[in-house]
Amino acid sequence: MLSIGIDISKASFDVAFLDTGKYQNKQFINDLKGFKALIKWLKLHSKNKVFCMEATGIYGVMLAKYLHQLGEQVIVANPIKTNAFAKMEMSRNKTDKADAQSIARYCAHIIEKGDLNKNLFTPKGEAFECLQYLITRLDQLSKMRSGENSRLQASLNKTASKSIRSILRTIDKQTLVVEAEIESLVSNNKQLKAQVDLLNSINGIGNKTAWAIIAYMGDIALFDNAKQVTAFAGLNPKITQSGTSVNKTSLSKVGHKKLRKSLYMPALVAVRYNPLMLDLYERLQQKGKPKKVALCAVMRKLLVISYGVLKSGRPFDVNYAK
Numbered sequence: 001m002l003s004i005g006i007d008i009s010k011a012s013f014d015v016a017f018l019d020t021g022k023y024q025n026k027q028f029i030n031d032l033k034g035f036k037a038l039i040k041w042l043k044l045h046s047k048n049k050v051f052c053m054e055a056t057g058i059y060g061v062m063l064a065k066y067l068h069q070l071g072e073q074v075i076v077a078n079p080i081k082t083n084a085f086a087k088m089e090m091s092r093n094k095t096d097k098a099d100a101q102s103i104a105r106y107c108a109h110i111i112e113k114g115d116l117n118k119n120l121f122t123p124k125g126e127a128f129e130c131l132q133y134l135i136t137r138l139d140q141l142s143k144m145r146s147g148e149n150s151r152l153q154a155s156l157n158k159t160a161s162k163s164i165r166s167i168l169r170t171i172d173k174q175t176l177v178v179e180a181e182i183e184s185l186v187s188n189n190k191q192l193k194a195q196v197d198l199l200n201s202i203n204g205i206g207n208k209t210a211w212a213i214i215a216y217m218g219d220i221a222l223f224d225n226a227k228q229v230t231a232f233a234g235l236n237p238k239i240t241q242s243g244t245s246v247n248k249t250s251l252s253k254v255g256h257k258k259l260r261k262s263l264y265m266p267a268l269v270a271v272r273y274n275p276l277m278l279d280l281y282e283r284l285q286q287k288g289k290p291k292k293v294a295l296c297a298v299m300r301k302l303l304v305i306s307y308g309v310l311k312s313g314r315p316f317d318v319n320y321a322k
Helices: 032-041 058-069 078-090 096-113 126-154 156-186 188-201 206-219 228-232 257-262 266-273 273-285 291-312
Strands: 002-008 012-021 022-029 049-054 073-077 237-240 248-251
Touching: 002 096, 012 032, 012 096, 012 266, 022 032, 022 096, 032 058, 032 248, 049 058, 049 096, 058 073, 058 126, 073 096, 078 096, 078 228, 126 156, 126 188, 126 206, 156 188, 156 206, 188 206, 188 291, 206 257, 206 291, 228 257, 228 291, 257 266, 266 273, 266 291, 273 291
Parallel strands: 002 049, 049 073
Antiparallel strands: 002 012, 012 022, 237 248
């Protein structure tokens, strides 16, 4: 069985597989033309193939779907697991080519363990993909608005200021259009609506945050436990120690920046209206932790609870811990 590793980026993807003791590597454009070129390149290899790539949001989903439609076996792996595998191998190189080779070895490892079937990719459906694209668009509009606001504050010209205000009105209008489309999408899809309702049961999480969590977290089946989810978002603690020096603990911030960012405002709301979060927030401050550290702990707790309700299918119960 041929284990094929794919390292995905926005514009291209690198492919690697081991053939008669030597790696074969090639880079392709990340579009339909590149997908077809990949299949053509692999035509000489009649072995059963297993393609493996990391879950990278919208950049890899089209290739995974294309291969799945052709009847190929595809693994869309949690990047935490592939990174851990690379560290276990003590990989020194960090290039697209080296990453593709490492993913190919991870793919072979999954096959050797006999875990192929439970790791095979199955498309989540058009509605979920649509939600991911619309949430990405909302984020783009938000960044555009911040940029225009900064320009407005710095503008000393009346005509320029008028132009900026016009752009801001357009951005606000388009934001409402996208949000309305998401509302319609969720209300007409039973699975998405059920997931949003579960997340809304958590004090501090509203519709917009629920949409973002579902879109950015992706397939919860990729995570074996809550620790992997917090690591995926970069909300896990990072401990620094050297010899006998004092340990320094901070957020790793090596993870999904957008998922992490989407939890900041909900954390501020949660410490006011969610007794469980307020207790955590105040307890950490009483121990001498800065407010920022305590708030990050609330963000992490919100994510863990979000994973819990989605995994169990049961709404949040503030009295459960008691």
